[in-house]
Amino acid sequence: xxxxxxxxxxxxFGGIARSHKRAYDELRQAGFPISLVAICDIDPEQFKKAxxxxxDGNPKCDISAQRLYTGLDDMLKNEDFDMADIxxxxxxxxxxxxxxxxxxxxxxxxxxxxxxxxxxxxxxRTARECxxxxxxxxxxRFEPLYLFFKDAIDNNTFxxxxxxxxxxxxxxxxxxxxxxYRDTSLSGGAIMDLHIHDVDMVRFLFxxxxxxxxxxxxxxxxxxxxxxxxxxxxxxxxxxxxxWDEAKSTKFSMSYRVRFEQAxxxxxxxxxxxxxxxxxxxxxxLPEANRMTEQLRTFATAVLEGGGNTKNPPESAMLTxxxxxxxxxxxxxxxxxxxx
Ligand SMILES: NC(=O)c1ccc[n+]([C@@H]2O[C@H](COP(=O)([O-])OP(=O)(O)OC[C@H]3O[C@@H](n4cnc5c(N)ncnc54)[C@H](O)[C@@H]3O)[C@@H](O)[C@H]2O)c1
Numbered sequence: 606x607x608x609x610x611x612x613x614x615x616x617x618f619g620g621i622a623r624s625h626k627r628a629y630d631e632l633r634q635a636g637f638p639i640s641l642v643a644i645c646d647i648d649p650e651q652f653k654k655a656x657x658x659x660x661d662g663n664p665k666c667d668i669s670a671q672r673l674y675t676g677l678d679d680m681l682k683n684e685d686f687d688m689a690d691i692x693x694x695x696x697x698x699x700x701x702x703x704x705x706x707x708x709x710x711x712x713x714x715x716x717x718x719x720x721x722x723x724x725x726x727x728x729x730r731t732a733r734e735c736x737x738x739x740x741x742x743x744x745x746r747f748e749p750l751y752l753f754f755k756d757a758i759d760n761n762t763f764x765x766x767x768x769x770x771x772x773x774x775x776x777x778x779x780x781x782x783x784x785x786y787r788d789t790s791l792s793g794g795a796i797m798d799l800h801i802h803d804v805d806m807v808r809f810l811f812x813x814x815x816x817x818x819x820x821x822x823x824x825x826x827x828x829x830x831x832x833x834x835x836x837x838x839x840x841x842x843x844x845x846x847x848x849w850d851e852a853k854s855t856k857f858s859m860s861y862r863v864r865f866e867q868a869x870x871x872x873x874x875x876x877x878x879x880x881x882x883x884x885x886x887x888x889x890x891l892p893e894a895n896r897m898t899e900q901l902r903t904f905a906t907a908v909l910e911g912g913g914n915t916k917n918p919p920e921s922a923m924l925t926x927x928x929x930x931x932x933x934x935x936x937x938x939x940x941x942x943x944x945x
Pocket of ligand 1: 616618619620621622645646647648651675676677692693694695715716717780781782783798
């Protein structure tokens with residue numbers, strides 16, 4: 606790193622980019638040496654929406670301090686920045702990451718890393734060749750609600766895990782640039798877009814399974830609803846489901862339930878509750894951290910200090926995409942077990 610302050614640029618300023626913008630604001634306010642200098646989006650209307658949008662508790666997304674571009678080439682020609690933050694539709698991740706890495710930028714790229722593990726491998730190779738940091742926004746790895754679960758495993762707080770169930774449910778995604786979520790070839794369906802969060806979390810918590818099996822059905826996209834089983838030794842039951850087929854009137858929800866030897870722990874309605882074997886249930890106190898801010902802090906620290914990041918390495922994000930491919934293979938074979 607040549608400078609001690611990281612200059613960043615966001616590429617793609619749709620829905621999730623607003624949460625990323627908030628992360629830059631929070632880090633800067635906390636004195637972290639990072640500055641968001643520019644934003645690029647092919648659709649200039651997105652810059653106007655920035656002033657009124659209210660996503661993720663961000664009351665107003667103020668982009669008056671950023672220079673705005675409608676094309677990447679123009680931004681690359683006119684801006685000097687160290688890292689690019691890719692918030693583009695998933696079908697553009699591979700090509701834009703490669704262009705930006707080759708232009709000498711460090712790249713933070715939204716999940717899924719790419720739509721195939723082969724594409725992920727090209728991204729990994731390019732990052733290595735260019736000597737630049739690459740990280741994928743598997744943001745649950747920075748979410749206190751899930752880190753509580755991870756810490757309980759690592760510290761053996763409630764004994765071993767006997768079984769865990771993860772869920773992520775949504776109505777059909779009617780949002781997004783030119784309807785890209787609703788096209789399997791552009792989004793990969795709910796299995797690649799939504800379920801991938803829990804697939805990554807299962808790997809983060811329990812490591813690589815021996816095999817997987819899944820059943821699914823299609824709606825307007827392939828693999829719109831998925832129920833997956835992750836097979837580890839020792840008889841543990843680890844399952845996860847995801848849906849883009851909930852009634853339109855439902856709200857997005859994410860949850861888990863884990864049976865430890867000495868307690869059941871549930872994430873429901875945005876709150877973790879511990880149900881001890883022989884005591885009253887309680888709500889643990891969790892850090893107030895914003896997962897997007899912690900994700901950005903981890904990436905920016907890796908850029909400043911060099912040497913990669915161990916919390917969320919891109920090699921692991923690639924393996925998560927590969928595991929989704931195995932689940933897809935199982936679903937297409939009627940739920941047959943597929944060796945990992
Ligand atoms: N981490 C999470 O929890 C999370 C949540 C939502 C979305 N995502 C991921 O973030 C990515 C973006 O999702 P989104 O919901 O914000 O999508 P979106 O469609 O709302 O936003 C994408 C933006 O990219 C712009 N764009 C399209 N083509 C472009 C191009 N060639 N150059 C510049 N800009 C271009 C569009 O105009 C749009 O504003 C996806 O990969 C999605 O899977 C992650």
